[in-house]
């Protein structure tokens with residue numbers, strides 16, 4: 001990002017607020033992070049956060065600005081810098097080990113036009129609603145098995161650890177073609193990948209290392225790549241109808257896709273495909289427990305389960321940000337953004353924007369319309385959104401009729417991350433029907 005000049009009139013976010021929205025730890029406490037975003041929306045909807053150790057960045061907190069910026073993928077690039085906010089030392093470390101670029105992963109989020117469309121088109125039709133809806137019966141069977149496991153806990157369990165973490169993992173790995181015995185390894189690697197800042201998710205050798213985030217990222221990716229190299233070779237030799245085979249045998253510009261791009265795809269789907277969905281599922285239950293009138297509404301009208309899914313995703317917003325880079329000088333909300341400035345798109349803030357959502361903190365499954373942006377917007381909008389919504393709907397449909405009553409049995413805990421995360425633990429006590 002260009003340095004801030006003395007004559008600069010850009011609004012500087014007060015240090016206490018800037019630290020909150022940049023620091024991973026704040027995202028583990030809704031009572032800290034959401035008031036900070038509210039302050040920004042009301043007082044400095046587009047301001048610059050300058051926090052020691054990080055590049056100065058614009059923090060985009062309004063729903064309308066997020067949509068406008070995401071729609072214009074030529075003016076706001078993903079890949080000119082790291083599309084994920086990291087401390088400067090970690091970014092430098094990644095550049096050192098990776099030929100001067102932070103692109104350690106050649107996945108869709110690290111691509112801009114025209115490369116992005118060429119790679120997205122390889123799987124886009126697979127993820128379309130008409131295609132995904134054909135998977136409903138298969139997914140319902142997995143949901144039923146998962147609900148049976150939960151019910152076997154006889155009254156008390158951790159809704160995240162004992163239940164929500166495993167079902168989306170099982171769904172995506174089944175469709176992907178990863179054998180069930182490798183699922184724990186995929187879960188561990190995903191948690192390390194997204195939880196680089198959370199002491200409980202850090203590899204022991206990384207704790208207290210000043211470039212822990214960069215190092216853990218690199219180490220996790222190396223392990224993912226090693227694993228997927230083997231599966232990729234297998235599927236090239238013996239293709240089947242799973243997603244791994246589709247990607248392994250894809251071509252771009254008339255040639256098989258290179259190793260890095262194939263691995264980028266596998267890692268994106270293997271990581272983005274479950275952590276987000278399990279957090280949103282846990283958030284859906286937590287929201288209903290805090291606002292219990294929703295249970296009665298759902299009982300009276302089971303078709304409201306679709307509203308429950310949308311509201312769970314809005315209210316949880318498991319993806320906390322993606323970064324964009326301005327490619328030329330431009331003006332947004334009256335502020336001059338300069339070429340190469342970095343912007344942090346804040347989905348949790350956009351999803352609590354009072355101009356779009358009335359009483360946004362309330363969890364309300366009858367909210368309609370619910371134009372949330374938890375899946376992003378524009379050309380990078382979540383590839384797996386229809387699958388995620390189908391998975392969650394089917395799970396709640398299978399689960400809720402078996403529950404007579406349910407209540408919190410302890411404090412929920414959230415992951416310390418400014419990137420992707422959500423519930424680490426949600427202790428509940430329930431009675432079966």
Ligand code: HEM
Nearest residue numbers: 108109272273276277319375376377380381382383384388
């Ligand atoms: C509730 C669950 C989910 C949420 C909230 C979510 C959220 C997001 C967000 C915010 C983005 C970035 C969008 C942007 O830059 O505009 C994204 C991208 C992506 N998501 Fe999801 N996601 C979810 C589930 C899934 C699932 C189930 C899959 C795959 C099976 C998936 C695969 C992807 C991929 C591949 C991208 C990159 C798309 C691109 O850059 O073109 N996601 N997701």
